[in-house]
Amino acid sequence: MSQLVTGAPAERRAPGRFQLGWDVALRLGLLSIVIILAIVFTLTAPGFLSAQNLENNERQMAVIGILAIGETFVIITAGIDLSVGSMLGFSGILAALALGHGMPIPLAIVGVLVIATLLGLFSGVLIDTASLPPFIVTLGMLGILRGFTQIFGNGQQIAFGNSPFTDFAANNFLGIPQLFWVLVVIALVAAYLLHCTRRGRHVFAIGSNLEGARRAGINVRAMTFLVYGVSALLAGIAGVLLTARQAQGDPNAGTGYELDAIAAAVLGGASLFGARGSILGTFLGVLLVQILTNGLNLLNFDPQVARIAEGALLILFVYIDHWRKRRLATA
Amino acid sequence: MTQEAQTSAVPVLAASDVSKRFGSVVALQHIDFEVYPGEIVALIGDNGAGKSTLIKILSGTLAPDSGTLLMNGKPVKFASPRDAREAGIETVYQDLALAPDLDVPANLFLGRELRRAGILGMFDMLDVRAMRTRAQSHLDTLGVKIKSIDQRVDTLSGGQRQSVAVSRSVFWGRDVVIMDEPTAALSVAQSALVIELIKRVRAGGTPVVLISHNLPHVFEAADRMIVLRHGSRVGSLDPKTATMEQAVSLMTGALAATDLRAAAAGEADDRG
Known part of the structure; x- marks a missing residue:
């Protein structure tokens, strides 16, 4: 560890202050961007604040948000899960097929989520036990799951008729879509697990110093299984909810959503180098991605413009994070 | 440590007739090692002398091929570092095992x-x-x-970080704390800080096994030095009476242990 060598005390104090200010600045910066964007779109984009548009945003945000929360757990361990979009599509198709065959709703949901979680645990096994790089394992899963999704769906939408299942996604509770309430509950539980529990602390420790965490007696293997399992479970939930919202299974659902999930987490302060990130930050990141996409859409931009902006922002934020890390290491 | 304490005390941690080989390479042969209550024992030797192997055996990372480990006179077996930790032995590793974030x-x-x-x-x-x-x-x-x-730990100086690592080991090490090169990569001032801390650890009653390449640090901190060479224990020195030249010649084999015993007092009172 070369950074053990230190300079004079005065030089040393600087990174400390720099570091402390960083998190606050990042969070406030993000919040101001969200607010500024919201104001700009309110003034320029017709119908941005209409009830219909807000509800649509909240529903869409629920799906992306749930994905991004799972991604946050993985990224904090210095891992990555590229398979969340495919897992979402896969779970959505499975749910549509199960319901189409007349399976009771609770059984269909639980079955799909169990399968998704097991697949996530399997990724964790490959990453920890077989020591494969997370991006390769989850990139492989991205392809595998999408392939199965297309085969199961036969390349077509799968209808299963209206039911309490689709009503759940269509209805509001206290004026806010129930899908959004699901996001809120999941975010609160995730924030508790990540920031208030021992296992949450271990997630950060693994991202900070894997070998050190192992030597400190942390069960790195179990925690790796856990984070990829959680990510897959949440992707499964998002897939089921999206199927309910669309009232049909779409084999293309979730394509490219890994970009949304990773971008939201990273814009929210999660570091691909590990040990940084928060559920609140990710929530703000999702809000930013959603407002940007929706606003540009309302302003009649090509939908791909939002994609371009999102990709560029992701690269920019990772660059800034990299710069921070280097500055800290050389301080 | 008084003569009386020395004769009556049972070592907190001891290795008896321990040998270890890796394939055809003999890493340790018939090593005896002991730490008494309230002392800092330094383990010195050139690269490849077997210091690391011995430390790994004491901390449960490696199992010896033969020989026994004793804690407070009772034989113990460590299947993993976890076992050693649970028995009250903490190790501070050279590459800090802290989470910098x-x-x-x-x-x-x-x-x-x-x-x-x-x-x-x-x-x-x-x-x-x-x-x-x-x-x-x-x-x-x-x-x-x-x-x-x-x-965050990565905003601390190197010496402060090492102090945190040492403090952690003392916090959990009920019986023995093993420190592997605690002053490596530290500036002079930062090293002095860590050495003072190690002495305070001893003053607090926790015995310390200190591994270091830095002989001035060893002479400053240790109560006793055990010298390894080519996997054997070639002698034991008292930093108060021995000179650095003697230590070096023992480490490099320029001086046989028997010569040294004549020169700088024997095993019996080298902790006096």
């Missing part, structure tokens, strides 16, 4: 975090306040000065 209390309690009492504890909830309080009082006891323990 976490603050000081989080590092002191890494892997052994305190949970809230009652129902919240059942939900795995951290007791952040208790950990913070105990971390602060522990650092105060050891005289480790850190401006704010809420700082």
Whole structure:
């Protein structure tokens, strides 16, 4: 560890202050961007604040948000899960097929989520036990799951008729879509697990110093299984909810959503180098991605413009994070 | 340490007739090693002398091919570092095993975090306040000065970081603390800080096994030095009477142990 060598005390104090200010600045910066964007779109984009548009945003945000929360757990361990979009599509198709065959709703949901979680645990096994790089394992899963999704769906939408299942996604509770309430509950539980529990602390420790965490007696293997399992479970939930919202299974659902999930987490302060990130930050990141996409859409931009902006922002934020890390290491 | 304590005391941790080989390479042959209560024992030797192998055996990372480990006179077997830790032996590794992104209390309690009492504890909830309080009082006891323990560890100086690592091991090491090159990569001033801390650890009653290449540091801190060469114990020196030249010649084989015993007093009173 070369950074053990230190300079004079005065030089040393600087990174400390720099570091402390960083998190606050990042969070406030993000919040101001969200607010500024919201104001700009309110003034320029017709119908941005209409009830219909807000509800649509909240529903869409629920799906992306749930994905991004799972991604946050993985990224904090210095891992990555590229398979969340495919897992979402896969779970959505499975749910549509199960319901189409007349399976009771609770059984269909639980079955799909169990399968998704097991697949996530399997990724964790490959990453920890077989020591494969997370991006390769989850990139492989991205392809595998999408392939199965297309085969199961036969390349077509799968209808299963209206039911309490689709009503759940269509209805509001206290004026806010129930899908959004699901996001809120999941975010609160995730924030508790990540920031208030021992296992949450271990997630950060693994991202900070894997070998050190192992030597400190942390069960790195179990925690790796856990984070990829959680990510897959949440992707499964998002897939089921999206199927309910669309009232049909779409084999293309979730394509490219890994970009949304990773971008939201990273814009929210999660570091691909590990040990940084928060559920609140990710929530703000999702809000930013959603407002940007929706606003540009309302302003009649090509939908791909939002994609371009999102990709560029992701690269920019990772660059800034990299710069921070280097500055800290050389301080 | 008085003569009386020395003769009556049982070693806190001892290795007896321990050998270890890796394939055809003999790493340790018939080594005896012992740490008595309240002393700092330095383990010195050139690269490849077997220091690391012995440390790994004492800390449970490696199992010896033959020989026994004794804690307070009773034979023990460590299947893993976890076993050794549970027996009360903590090790500070050369490459710091701290989590640089976490603050000081989080590092002191890494892997052994305190949970809230009652129902919240059942939900795995951290007791952040208790950990913070105990971390602060522990650092105060050891005289480790850190401006704010809420700082992330990577904002601390190298010496402060090493102090946190040492403090953690003392916090959990009920019986013995093993320190592998604790002053490597530290500046002179930072090293002095860590050496003072090691002496305070001894003053607090925890015996220390110190591995270091830095002979001036060893002479300053240790009560006794055990010299390894080519996997054998070639002698034991008292830093108060021995010279650095003697230590070097013993480490390099320029001087046989028997010559030295004549020159700088024998095994019997080398801890006097």
